[in-house]
Amino acid sequence: MLQILTPDGELVGDPPMDLELTSRLFEAMIAARQYDRKATSIQKQGRLATYAPFEGQEAAQVGSAAALRPDDWMVPTYRDAAAMWMQGYPWTHLLLTRMGDERGGSPPDGVPVLPPSITVGAHMVHAVGLAWAERLQGSDRIAITYFGDGATSEGDFHEAMNFAGVFRTGVVFVCQNNHYAISLSRGRQTASETIAGKAEAYGVPGVLVDGNDLFAMYQATRDAVVRARDGSGATLIEALTYRLGPHTTSDDPTRYRDAAEVEAWRARDPLDRVRSYLVAAGAWDEDREAAVAAAAHDEIDRAVEEAEALAPLAPEEIFEAMYADMTPELVEQQRWLLESRGEYS
Amino acid sequence: MTLMNLAQAITDGLDVALAADSRVLVMGEDVGRTGGVFRLTNGLLETHGAERVVDMPVAESGIVGTAFGMAVAGLRPVVEIQFMGFSYPAYDQIVSHVGRIRNRSRHRFTAPMVIRMPYGGGIGAAEHHSESTEAIYAHTPGVKVVVPSTPYDAKGLLLSAIEDPDPVIFLEPIRLYRAVKEEVPAGRFIVPIGRARLERSGDDLTLIAYGSMVRETRHAADRLAGEGVSVEVIDLRSLVPLDVETLVGSVRKTGRAVVIHEGHRTAGFGAELAARIQEEALYSLLAPVQRVTGWDTIFPLKRTEEYYLPGVDRIVQAAHRTLEG
Numbered sequence: 001m002l003q004i005l006t007p008d009g010e011l012v013g014d015p016p017m018d019l020e021l022t023s024r025l026f027e028a029m030i031a032a033r034q035y036d037r038k039a040t041s042i043q044k045q046g047r048l049a050t051y052a053p054f055e056g057q058e059a060a061q062v063g064s065a066a067a068l069r070p071d072d073w074m075v076p077t078y079r080d081a082a083a084m085w086m087q088g089y090p091w092t093h094l095l096l097t098r099m100g101d102e103r104g105g106s107p108p109d110g111v112p113v114l115p116p117s118i119t120v121g122a123h124m125v126h127a128v129g130l131a132w133a134e135r136l137q138g139s140d141r142i143a144i145t146y147f148g149d150g151a152t153s154e155g156d157f158h159e160a161m162n163f164a165g166v167f168r169t170g171v172v173f174v175c176q177n178n179h180y181a182i183s184l185s186r187g188r189q190t191a192s193e194t195i196a197g198k199a200e201a202y203g204v205p206g207v208l209v210d211g212n213d214l215f216a217m218y219q220a221t222r223d224a225v226v227r228a229r230d231g232s233g234a235t236l237i238e239a240l241t242y243r244l245g246p247h248t249t250s251d252d253p254t255r256y257r258d259a260a261e262v263e264a265w266r267a268r269d270p271l272d273r274v275r276s277y278l279v280a281a282g283a284w285d286e287d288r289e290a291a292v293a294a295a296a297h298d299e300i301d302r303a304v305e306e307a308e309a310l311a312p313l314a315p316e317e318i319f320e321a322m323y324a325d326m327t328p329e330l331v332e333q334q335r336w337l338l339e340s341r342g343e344y345s
Numbered sequence: 346m347t348l349m350n351l352a353q354a355i356t357d358g359l360d361v362a363l364a365a366d367s368r369v370l371v372m373g374e375d376v377g378r379t380g381g382v383f384r385l386t387n388g389l390l391e392t393h394g395a396e397r398v399v400d401m402p403v404a405e406s407g408i409v410g411t412a413f414g415m416a417v418a419g420l421r422p423v424v425e426i427q428f429m430g431f432s433y434p435a436y437d438q439i440v441s442h443v444g445r446i447r448n449r450s451r452h453r454f455t456a457p458m459v460i461r462m463p464y465g466g467g468i469g470a471a472e473h474h475s476e477s478t479e480a481i482y483a484h485t486p487g488v489k490v491v492v493p494s495t496p497y498d499a500k501g502l503l504l505s506a507i508e509d510p511d512p513v514i515f516l517e518p519i520r521l522y523r524a525v526k527e528e529v530p531a532g533r534f535i536v537p538i539g540r541a542r543l544e545r546s547g548d549d550l551t552l553i554a555y556g557s558m559v560r561e562t563r564h565a566a567d568r569l570a571g572e573g574v575s576v577e578v579i580d581l582r583s584l585v586p587l588d589v590e591t592l593v594g595s596v597r598k599t600g601r602a603v604v605i606h607e608g609h610r611t612a613g614f615g616a617e618l619a620a621r622i623q624e625e626a627l628y629s630l631l632a633p634v635q636r637v638t639g640w641d642t643i644f645p646l647k648r649t650e651e652y653y654l655p656g657v658d659r660i661v662q663a664a665h666r667t668l669e670g
Contacts, residue, residue: 159410
């Protein structure tokens with residue numbers, strides 16, 4: 001397993017970045033955690049629909065996304081807010097997706113991130129198509145896709161890996177093995193020793209990475225991105241990590257795992273080790289962390305305000321994004337809805 | 346103009362689209378070296394190269410999902426599924442992603458792509474090779490569904506579908522592939538999606554069909570004409586969007602309607618047609634709308650498929666029932 005920074009913040013390899021970038025990515029991890037906790041908290045107040053927290057997976061997401069170029073495609077899932085934000089997806093839009101507003105799926109122009117996939121598995125194949133199309137159009141943009149350990153049981157995981165192998169498409173597959181697919185543990189998901197090992201069957205390199213190690217995630221992804229961009233093909237990265245929270249705010253993880261297991265993983269918190277490393281290097285202190293956390297807190301509060309200030313789509317608008325032009329049938333249905341609400345004029 | 350059958354017209358349409366637009370590519374199982382199981386992509390690999398006519402591994406969900414990614418990234422993929430009965434593994438991609446991306450991103454991302462699939466029976470094919478489950482696709486929001494029955498329409502609708510900004514399911518009636526030839530213009534022309542074709546004008550009765558059933562319907566109309574019945578025949582060509590205006594206009598004129606398809610009866614597309622007719626033309630109706638459809642059985646194998654497929658006799662019988670009403 002690739003590890004560069006131990007849980008105690010000790011280096012066991014060459015750091016793949018300087019202290020300045022490390023500090024910036026640590027700031028991103030702090031912001032991501034602020035967002036995650038804020039989202040969980042406002043969900044409990046009924047201000048979001050269900051929310052899928054990613055606490056514990058910040059290094060896997062921030063470290064991998066940091067290795068991308070801003071124009072690289074990202075095909076994420078509902079638990080990948082930190083990675084999406086790293087690639088330019090605004091907090092406001094992420095919140096809107098969780099508030100139950102389709103406009104959350106419409107990031108600003110130039111943000112090459114698809115709306116988060118809610119179905120498990122089918123989206124991995126999309127990354128193959130995106131990367132392939134870029135190559136055919138003479139571009140060196142690549143595609144990264146995120147998924148969990150559960151998704152590797154889906155047929156589309158096999159189809160995506162197989163196609164990526166056969167056609168050498170520039171895809172980086174990042175499996176965040178957080179040990180649970182809702183309640184099903186990793187051991188019941190596959191008899192394979194590792195998920196990374198599955199890559200061999202597709203003629204694609206697979207790398208097992210300490211997913212709670214920012215440096216290891218950054219380095220493994222950077223190497224995979226180079227391969228993808230230069231035409232050498234895809235890579236499967238298994239980021240060994242842990243979902244410290246529930247599957248979603250509707251889930252009760254005490255039904256399927258022990259508190260002791262969670263505590264053991266909390267001791268491997270991905271933020272702690274970066275902080276220890278930066279403090280030891282004299283590049284970080286409590287004041288800076290407090291300032292960064294406060295700034296992130298304010299930024300996310302503003303995003304919440306912005307998202308909540310946006311009025312829901314008007315009734316007629318639910319018909320307006322089905323096709324480039326509404327079909328006559330939709331025009332008629334739109335009129336019926338407005339009539340039923342007394343809003344048709 | 347060249348004399349072509351429906352299969353040749355589709356091949357020609359693909360060739361024209363590939364030549365005209367570098368964003369177009371053809372992908373599917375066996376579409377390259379063998380030219381497709383029905384030979385509809387014959388010669389395209391040689392003309393347009395392996396980057397644009399791509400033999401894919403056997404994985405329908407992966408093929409449609411990959412094409413979806415390509416479409417989002419700016420290409421115009423045309424997928425061939427070998428038979429409609431093999432499209433079901435890809436249905437999750439179609440219903441969960443292809444038909445959805447425009448709405449779930451509020452127009453930010455779109456998937457202009459065509460999914461071609463031969464459908465229907467009548468050639469004594471193996472199990473799963475004769476499906477006619479177009480109602481499933483018509484019931485799927487966000488995709489369009491078109492079904493040509495003539496060589497001219499096949500090429501014109503295909504070129505429309507490839508140029509369409511939204512995903513189009515393009516159904517090809519297997520048994521009409523090589524049934525008849527007609528003059529088809531060379532180069533690009535389009536038949537607009539969403540417009541039915543008036544196959545024949547008449548005053549007493551409207552027969553409504555599409556795809557593989559248009560030929561049977563035409564023959565039924567001939568027989569009815571011999572009995573002195575003036576029959577109007579409408580070839581829908583497009584199920585989504587549906588040309589309600591033509592459909593309803595005709596029934597308002599004739600007062601009688603028979604809808605014909607080879608898909609299963611229950612919740613089949615004919616139910617939608619009958620519902621639309623009674624919603625919009627009830628007071629013109631002189632008799633209940635009749636449905637002539639396949640049965641709610643598994644499509645029978647070769648030796649018994651004739652029991653299943655609607656033919657001239659059943660269409661004429663249904664017409665007689667409306668005329669008695």
